Each structure stands twice: as C-alpha cells, then as structure tokens.
Amino acid sequence: MYSITARQLADIVGGELVFGAEDAPLCGISTDSRTVAEGELFVPLKGENFDGHDYIDKALLNGAAGCFCARVPERFIDGKFYIRVENPLRAMQPLALWYRKQFDIPFVQITGSTGKTTAKEMVWAVLSQKYRTLKTEANFNGDIGTPKILLQLEKSHEAAVIESGMDHAGEIRYLGEMVLPKFAAIINVGVAHIEFLGSRENICKAKCEILENLAPDGVAFLNGDDDMLSAVTPAQRTVRFGRSENCDVRVTSVECGGIEYTRCTVETKKDTYDLTVFAPGEHMLYPMALSVAVGEEMGLTHEEIVRGVSSYVPVGGRMRILHFPGERVLLDDSYNANPQSMAAALRVLANSGGKKRIAVLGNMGELGELAEQAHRDMGALAGELGIDMLFAIGPMGRLMAKEAFDCGCDEVYAFQTKEEAYEVLYDAYSEGAVMLLKASHFSGRFEYIAEYMEKRFGTTEK
Numbered sequence: 538m539y540s541i542t543a544r545q546l547a548d549i550v551g552g553e554l555v556f557g558a559e560d561a562p563l564c565g566i567s568t569d570s571r572t573v574a575e576g577e578l579f580v581p582l583k584g585e586n587f588d589g590h591d592y593i594d595k596a597l598l599n600g601a602a603g604c605f606c607a608r609v610p611e612r613f614i615d616g617k618f619y620i621r622v623e624n625p626l627r628a629m630q631p632l633a634l635w636y637r638k639q640f641d642i643p644f645v646q647i648t649g650s651t652g653k654t655t656a657k658e659m660v661w662a663v664l665s666q667k668y669r670t671l672k673t674e675a676n677f678n679g680d681i682g683t684p685k686i687l688l689q690l691e692k693s694h695e696a697a698v699i700e701s702g703m704d705h706a707g708e709i710r711y712l713g714e715m716v717l718p719k720f721a722a723i724i725n726v727g728v729a730h731i732e733f734l735g736s737r738e739n740i741c742k743a744k745c746e747i748l749e750n751l752a753p754d755g756v757a758f759l760n761g762d763d764d765m766l767s768a769v770t771p772a773q774r775t776v777r778f779g780r781s782e783n784c785d786v787r788v789t790s791v792e793c794g795g796i797e798y799t800r801c802t803v804e805t806k807k808d809t810y811d812l813t814v815f816a817p818g819e820h821m822l823y824p825m826a827l828s829v830a831v832g833e834e835m836g837l838t839h840e841e842i843v844r845g846v847s848s849y850v851p852v853g854g855r856m857r858i859l860h861f862p863g864e865r866v867l868l869d870d871s872y873n874a875n876p877q878s879m880a881a882a883l884r885v886l887a888n889s890g891g892k893k894r895i896a897v898l899g900n901m902g903e904l905g906e907l908a909e910q911a912h913r914d915m916g917a918l919a920g921e922l923g924i925d926m927l928f929a930i931g932p933m934g935r936l937m938a939k940e941a942f943d944c945g946c947d948e949v950y951a952f953q954t955k956e957e958a959y960e961v962l963y964d965a966y967s968e969g970a971v972m973l974l975k976a977s978h979f980s981g982r983f984e985y986i987a988e989y990m991e992k993r994f995g996t997t998e999k
Contacts, residue, residue, distance in 0.1 A: 538564055542563075546632065550632055554618060554620055556617075557613075570592035575600035578601065580626070590606060606625070636688055637717060639690075640690050642695055644717065646716045646720070647660065648701045650875065651875055651881075659845075660828050662845045663831065664831070670697060678700040679702055680708065684715065687715060701713070704730040704734075705733050713750035718752065722831070725877070726744055727877040728877070732908075733903060741769070752773070756776055758776050758827055759777050761781045762784075763779075786805050787826075788803055797817070799821040810846075812843060814847065819884070832845065856870045868886060879901060895927075896926070896975070897975070899977065913939075920946040924946055938950065
C-alpha cells in the first residue's frame with residue numbers, strides 16, 4: 538500500500554482526527570491486534586462476543602501507527618493517531634475505493650453460488666501468464682477481506698481478480714462499489730444462502746448486483762447453461778460461456794480422467810482450445826471456459842491461455858488430493874458445501890476408480906426450509922451413484938444415512954461429531970480406498986479429518 542498521512546486518511550473516510558500528528562504516515566491495514574504490523578492502521582471490528590475497541594491499546598503498542606474508533610478512548614498513546622468514524626468496518630470502504638481508483642488497470646470481479654474460488658484461481662493463473670495480477674487470497678471475499686486485498690495493490694500490478702461472496706442482498710453491490718470491475722462474471726446461481734434470501738430468484742438478483750458497478754464499456758460473463766441467468770441481459774456487452782448452443786464460449790467435449798485430470802475443448806469465434814486441468818470433475822469446465830473468455834478479452838495468446846489453465850492448482854480444502862500408503866487417496870473438499878457442490882463431489886468420488894469409495898459428509902448450512910430434503914437428496918445420490926460407504930456426520934446425518942441405505946448403499950454410519958467417527962473411519966480406510974470429505978464450515982472443520990489421517994499415515998500430498 539502507498540503510504541498516506543493521517544490527515545489524508547481522515548479526509549478520505551469522512552472521519553475526525555481527534556489525536557495525533559496530521560502528517561503521521563500509515564502503510565497498511567489490520568483488523569487483528571495480535572498480528573498488526575509496524576505502521577499499519579488498526580480497524581477495531583465488533584462482533585457478537587467481542588469489541589475491537591478493547592484491543593486498541595494492544596494494537597498500537599504492537600506497532601500500529603493509529604486507529605479508527607467509533608468509541609474514543611479515555612486516554613491516548615503519544616505518537617499514535619486516532620480517527621473517529623461512525624462505523625470502523627464501513628469506513629474501510631471509502632478508503633479501499635479511493636485506493637483502488639489510483640490504479641488504471643482492469644479488474645475482474647467474480648461471484649457465484651459455488652465454484653467462484655476455483656474460477657478466481659484459474660482466471661488468475663491465465664492472466665498471470667502475461668500480467669502481474671493481484672488476486673483475492675484465502676477467504677477474503679467479503680466486506681472485511683475485500684478492502685484488505687485492494688489495499689495490497691502495488692504500482693507493479695497490471696490486473697486484479699477479485700472474488701466476491703455474499704449471504705444477504707446488497708452485499709455484492711457494496712463490494713462492487715469498491716472493485717469497480719471492467720469485467721464481471723457470474724459462475725452460477727444455486728441455493729446456497731437460500732435461508733436468508735428466500736428463493737433462487739432472489740439469489741439471482743443478489744448475484745446480479747455485480748453488474749451495477751460494471752464499467753459502461755465493460756463485459757459481463759454469464760453461465761449460459763444456468764436457467765436463472767438466461768433472462769439476465771446486462772446493458773454492457775455480454776459473453777455467455779458453457780455447453781449450450783447459445784454460448785459464445787462453448788465447451789464442445791469433456792473428458793474426465795478419474796481424480797487425475799479434466800480435459801475439454803472450448804470453441805470461440807476466434808479460436809479452439811484443447812485444455813487440461815489436473816483436478817477432477819466435470820464441473821471444472823465452467824472455470825475453464827470462463828478463463829478462455831477472460832483471457833481472450835485481455836489479449837492473451839492461444840499458448841498463454843492453454844498454459845495458464847493447465848497451471849491451475851486447487852487451494853485449501855477445494856478438492857485437494859492427498860495420497861497415503863497402500864494407494865489410499867483422500868479428496869479433501871471440506872472448505873464448504875451446498876447441494877450443488879456436494880453432488881459434484883460425490884460424482885467425482887463415484888468415478889474415482891477406488892477399490893472402496895467412502896463419502897464422509899457433514900451438514901450443509903443456510904438452506905432454510907430446504908435443509909431436510911437437501912440432506913435426504915445427498916444421501917439418496919450417494920446410494921444411486923454406488924458409493925460403498927457413507928459416514929454422515931452432524932444433526933442431519935441420520936437423514937442422509939437412511940436415504941443412502943434405502944437407495945443401495947450397504948454400509949452407512951451416522952455420528953453427531955467427527956471426533957466420534959475418527960477410529961471407525963481409520964479402520965474402514967483400507968488399501969486402494971478413496972475417501973471424500975465434504976461439509977459446510979459450521980459442521981466443525983472437516984479438514985481436521987484430513988490432518989488426522991495425515992498424522993496416522995505419516996505422509997503429505999503429492
């Protein structure tokens with residue numbers, strides 16, 4: 538981040554510099570008093586069980602140059618600055634917007650109900666073949682993370698790929714007001730967060746907020762196979778990608794190589810691309826097609842696009858493949874789950890070629906009235922796909938287990954917690970078996986199961 542002064546910062550966010558030198562510099566931003574770096578601005582956030590204002594002194598003594606504060610401290614620390622704002626979290630937005638406007642580079646903003654991180658990583662892998670490209674890291678895709686990512690922009694950056702998540706209406710609009718994309722992509726519209734939004738129609742409206750801040754001469758990239766997006770007609774030029782005949786960037790063939798790779802052919806008006814990613818699942822074709830579409834718009838060559846797609850690497854808990862002794866394989870897709878992504882993961886497991894295929898499934902969150910039926914459907918699908926064993930964990934586990942058994946899965950287990958299942962899982966994980974981990978965040982961090990298996994077998998991923 539470029540260094541700016543306390544006075545400039547106060548003016549940018551409409552705050553009041555209540556203490557400290559006007560020319561005091563800052564060079565970054567932090568919301569964690571434990572990890573704040575020298576010269577950063579500390580932003581005290583407030584949650585259900587904490588108030589960052591209680592940690593202002595700690596942050597400043599750990600090196601922060603100054604802080605935002607809605608509640609002004611009774612005493613100040615010399616050499617530090619304090620800027621009063623109405624809402625520290627919301628004050629991050631005008632700062633991020635001001636900073637983003639210092640960069641005349643193309644921004645790609647991506648959203649969707651499932652697969653948006655995969656799409657972001659793959660688009661970034663393609664653009665990085667030609668441009669120094671900033672990308673959203675980890676799960677920094679919301680109102681806290683997006684400003685942090687934008688403030689990491691440097692003079693050397695030539696492009697940026699920003700992932701945007703949401704669970705309520707208005708969130709994508711809020712993020713778009715900071716990103717101001719040249720290119721905006723919607724991967725799909727599913728039922729994730731339907732508990733808060735009520736219907737797929739409302740979810741689609743919320744996702745389409747990404748188009749409200751799209752540059753007038755920008756491009757909207759929409760999934761041409763998604764029924765909810767078929768009626769979306771942005772004012773800007775639109776490129777549809779997918780398998781349907783109406784798609785401008787069309788996938789014409791797909792080859793799934795078990796858990797090793799996915800290949801497809803993508804045709805555009807300009808060229809034909811034979812693409813390979815070393816990650817499993819037919820659902821990968823959508824990020825692949827989107828990457829071609831964005832790559833062409835950004836002027837990449839055929840070779841750069843093909844090389845970029847093939848360089849894609851899955852990130853934490855998103856179909857990460859671990860190999861253990863005895864040809865055991867673990868598919869760690871535990872980062873999050875909704876019905877669309879869980880069904881896709883089960884199909885990958887079904888086609889894995891394992892001597893025994895073991896699904897370890899947790900609860901899916903934020904489904905509202907659809908929750909019970911959605912979990913039954915996942916159990917039924919496991920049975921219909923011929924999954925050999927199902928471990929269903931959490932409050933909805935018994936629903937999944939019963940449906941799986943009724944639909945042909947002979948060995949099913951239901952546990953309230955993952956800890957109860959550890960030893961049974963270990964015993965069931967025989968040579969040549971493939972095990973899938975899939976659950977929502979709130980189900981209790983299924984990545985711990987992967988860590989448990991790594992410790993027991995003493996190996997790491999290839």
